[in-house]
Amino acid sequence: MSNDPEVSGDLRRLADRHQPQPVDLDAVLARGRRGLRRRRYLSAGGSVVGIAAIALTAASVPGWTAAKQNAQPAGVQSENSQFSPVPGVPRGEAGADQHLAKDEATRRCALKTPNEKVLLRGSKFRSGWKAMSDAKPGVKFMECTVPGGDRPSPALIKAAAKDLVPTSTADKLRNCSVAAWVDVTHWRVVASDEIKGKAASLVAVSPSGNKAIGCELERYPVAMPPGAETSTWFLTLDKLxxxxxxxxxxxxxxYRDVYLGGGSGGPCGATSCKGWNESGWGRVSSKAVKVSFRIGNLPAYTVPVGADGWFAYTWNEKGSYPRNQYPKVTAYDSHGKVVKKFAS
Structure with missing residues (x-):
């Protein structure tokens, strides 16, 4: 298990700012920072004991060819009066998953926080994906989901802030839209999972069938920076x-298999840890009917594979397991045969 000193330092600084809260803030923050594609494995006292990268490999394969029922041309979407245009950004799904230079991402994030200086880390950005502030002295930590082209109304923002993990699918899509500034309220949900009132994950596909959103909602036990409760990622399915x-x-x-997930565990003793929280989403062969998640010898948590191979999960394990073990994520067909191992 490798350790990233830069990320570890960031997490320690964040934990220091929130003391003396008697909780593991590093573990709490882990989900909101999955854009770094890391898993954080944490001790009870809030110190980072290691960071293991999620395996995300890529290879050249044929493009996505799944059927697109009731498809519309990309970007064509009925305008919703609860959203207004963002200058210089296309509306609807055309404004999602744009690859952006730092100056444009900074400009868009500044629209969300006009009273804060925006200093983003990195050089490549995508609309609807989270960006983070540079960890420098005097720079206020912030997470910014780089906006698309649909600015939510104050009433919509207020409704989302009041109900962080809604019960209805419509309200979940509202919250995802508010976070991303991309109106996904009419997108088709193809997979979802939730722990009622605490956390939820979903995948939705755009009217044209060309774009997909993975969205995770969470209610944290402590105060968090604005926007930390909702994480979104967009994919352009024919250009992965x-x-x-x-x-x-x-x-x-x-089509290509997709998997994005991460979590955190603890408290940990010398040889074992207790508890693991993780959420995520993905896509797998249509032969698969379920995806299971297991850590140590504890019972597996299983979710169904939905339309066109999509799945989403929100997993809370309370049992104990060896300290050096991480979750195994496996897709199975209807006969119990392994179709795909995403993590092992």
Whole structure:
């Protein structure tokens, strides 16, 4: 298990700012920072004991060819009066998953926080994906989901803030839209999972069938920076590349397998840890009917594979397991045969 000193330092600084809260803030923050594609494995006292990268491999394979029922041309979407245009950004799905230079991402994030200086880390950004502030002295930590072209109304923002993990699908899509500034309220949900009132994950596909959103909602036990409760990622399904969370396809699949997930565990003793929280989403061969998640010898948590191979999960394990073990994520067909191992 490797350790990233830069990320570890960031997490320690964040934990220091929130003391003396008697909780493991590093573990709490882990989900909101999955854009770094890391798993954080934490001790009870809030110190980072290690960081293991999620395996996200990519290879050249045929493009996505799944049927697109009731498809519309990309970007064509009825305007919703609860959203207004963002200058210089296309509306609807056309404004999602745009690859952006730092100056444009900074400009868009400044629209969300006009009273804060925006200093983003990195050089490559995508609309609807989270960006983070540079960890420098005097720079306020912030997470910014780089906006698309649909600015939510104050009433919509207020409704989302009041109900962080809604019960209805419509309200979940509202919250995802508010976070991303991309109106996904009319997108088709193809997979979802939730722990009622605490956390939820979903995948939705755009009217044209060209774009997909993975969205995770969470209610944290402590105060968090604005926007930390909701994480979104967008994919352009016929243009998946090395910067996307893709795998070689399972045998016989018409599309690339996708998996993005991460979690945290603890408290940990010398040889064992207790508890693991994780959420995420993905796509697998249509032969698969379920995806299971297991850590140590504890019972597996299982979710169904939905339309066109999509799945989403929100997993809370309370049992104990060896300290050096991480979750195994496996897709199975109806006969119990392994279709894909996403993590082992």
């Amino acid at each position: 590349g090395e910067s996307d969370p893709v795998f070689d396809p399972a045998s016989g699949s018409d």
